Amino acid sequence: MPPFITELTHGVFRLWRRLYWLPEWAVVVVIVAGFVFVGWAANQIVFALLKLAVRRRDVFWRGVVGRARLKVRIALMIVAMALAVTVSPLDPGPSDVIRQALLFLFILTIGWMAIGASDMWAVVYLRRFNMATEDNLIARKHITQTRILQRVASLLIGVVTLGLALLTISAVRQWGMSLLASAGVVGIIAGFALQPLLTNMIAGVQIATDQPIRLDDAVIVEGEWGTVEEITSTYVVVKLWDWRRMILPLTYFIQKPFQNWTRETARLIGTAFLYVDYEAPIERLRAELERICRDSPLWDGDVISLQVTEITDRVAQVRCLASARNGSIAFDLRCEIREKMLAFMRDQCPEALPRDRLWLNSPPEAPPARP
Structure with missing residues (x-):
């Protein structure tokens, strides 16, 4: 003493x-x-x-x-x-x-x-990081890493502390040693029981280091669009566009494919499809798309494009492309393009609207082939 x-x-x-x-x-x-x-x-x-x-x-x-x-x-x-x-x-x-x-x-x-x-x-x-800014890619990256690693560290510290505390009680220590030494089946059962916890813990470390997702990322999972609202040590909460919450295990984002719209940057190209008649003046439609985008505060000033991407037996498919600062703004911009292009074709360019053709008499003869 x-x-x-x-x-x-x-x-x-x-x-x-x-x-x-x-x-x-x-x-x-x-x-x-x-x-x-x-x-x-x-x-x-x-x-x-x-x-x-x-x-x-x-x-x-x-x-x-x-x-x-x-x-x-x-x-x-x-x-x-x-x-x-x-x-x-x-x-x-x-x-x-x-x-x-x-x-x-x-x-x-x-x-x-x-x-x-x-x-x-x-x-x-x-x-050091502010999530309220519009270009918050760096902040989301560090906040995601820190919160996941913090939860994993707390869990590991808690497990180690409890294990060290139990070692001080001789009765519990002897029971545990004799149980594991005499019945390996118990160890196998415990391993299977802990497998989901350990798998999600390892997946959490992978997500923190490789970062396939981060907080506030715009993702499409299970056919639903939403943003990553919370990442815990075992699951991820995705806030869907209609405010529902989808709860997914961490292993989902390691083992299954999904779409991340903000992996490297929040900027996104929005797509709007139009179906027009064969006689539609494509140049006028292209000029109108440029006017709509340049007048819209949603457009980021980068990409504008209008192309005929397909022709069916009745109509031509026209694809309108326009870029925006992030996914939610790109969605609003796509809707604005559809609405204003539809109004333009209805009011100023009716020949672009799809029409069905019916010949009451015999169809005109085809011109003779050139020699």
């Missing part, structure tokens, strides 16, 4: 002799209360010094000190109670049980501190 513990024990025993007229449990309560008070006073002094030390440091250290106040106080109280139980006149049996329980709680508190430090790091790091 360390010398300071020995001297502390002798001092407590001298105090106990002076309080011999009290029952043993009352002496234990007095000793524990005294140690807890000393621990509380030490916590106040330590945090006053820490505040002075970090007042000129960056936000991370100030945030860590602020968030750790309660956790450090609990840890010091646990240490104080453990010392009090060690030097108190308790019987060895109850004293060992209490100290073992306090050690278990102390390890859990240390893990809680580590999770709080990782969360604080994520909060400070994410303050």
Whole structure:
């Protein structure tokens, strides 16, 4: 036993002799209360010094000190109670049980501190990025990486902390070792049971590093268009265009194909198809499309195109292309092009509207072939 513990024990025993007229449990309560008070006073002094030390440091250290106040106080109280139980006149049996329980709680508190430090790091790091800007590709990239890695780190810290805490309990440790050594089937069953969790955890790390999706990405999954609203450690929430939410496991975005409209940039080319008559003046339609796009605030000033992409037995298919800043604006621009092109053909260019032709007499003779 360390010398300071020995001297502390002798001092407590001298105090106990002076309080011999009290029952043993009352002496234990007095000793524990005294140690807890000393621990509380030490916590106040330590945090006053820490505040002075970090007042000129960056936000991370100030945030860590602020968030750790309660956790450090609990840890010091646990240490104080453990010392009090060690030097108190308790019987060895109850004293060992209490100290073992306090050690278990102390390890859990240390893990809680580590999770709080990782969360604080994520909060400070994410303050550099603004998701409210229109061109938020860099912000979405870093926020997605940070939040996924933060959740994975918290889960790993929690698992490791709980495992270390359980190792302090001899009965549980021996039971676990004997169970895994005598019945390999249990290990196989546990492996199958943990497979979805481990698979999604690995998929989360892959998504954080490779980033096939990010927060606020415009995606098409299962035939539905939406934006990535939330990425947790096990699933992804996609907010669909009509405000429904589609919940998908992380492994979906690793194992199945899907469309990401904002993978490298938010800009997108919108497509609008028109079906016109064979006699439609394509040049007039092309000029009208250019006028519509140049007058529209939705167009980004880059791509305009009108082409005949197909001819059927009744009509010609015309494809109108126009670029926009992002997917939602491109959708609105496509709708605007359809509406205004339809109004133009109806009011100013009726020969472009599809028509059915019926010959009442015999059709005109075909011109003779050239020699």
